[in-house]
Amino acid sequence: MNTALQHRGPDGEGIFISKDEKVLFGHRRLSIVDVQKGSQPFVVNYNGFSYALTYNGEIYNHKEIKKELEERGHVFKTNSDTEVLLRSYIEWKEQCLYRLNGQFAFVLYDGKEEKVFLARDRVGIKPLYYTTLENGSFVFSSEPKGILVHPDFKKEPDYETVADFFL
16 A cells, blocks of 8 residues: 555655554655654654554644643654644644644554544545445555555445435
8 A cells, every 4th residue: 555655755654553453554755844753654652652643734833732732741852743743632632633723634543542543634635535344444545546455445336325426
């Protein structure tokens, strides 16, 4: 899946696997903000739990949010909006979305709650595609081709969905 998206991020790639091996994130990177330290998936260990983020976009007000998080005791290792986004989730959970000004689509792993959280900006500028496979796996990508190359994805029409569309 990562290889299918190489054109989206020629500057690097990364993979995150959760301890229980139930969650796997891949990421292709186009370096814009914090070129040296902004690699993804971005992982933070906080109070004994791992949090991981793969993200596409830009948080315009990340400097203001970073300052507020520092006042709340967060210590940053980068200048990237990626770390600000992940630490915003750690601090405010899903409510972090109300603080973000930007264009983004992201998926993060919350090791404390052992869950995956997906979100995108209010307008939907950055794409986020997802589906559940027959084996129960949940897959996502910033482009359909990332999902289409998954070996368990059936490339067959869903006639019921097609009929619903036309009705």
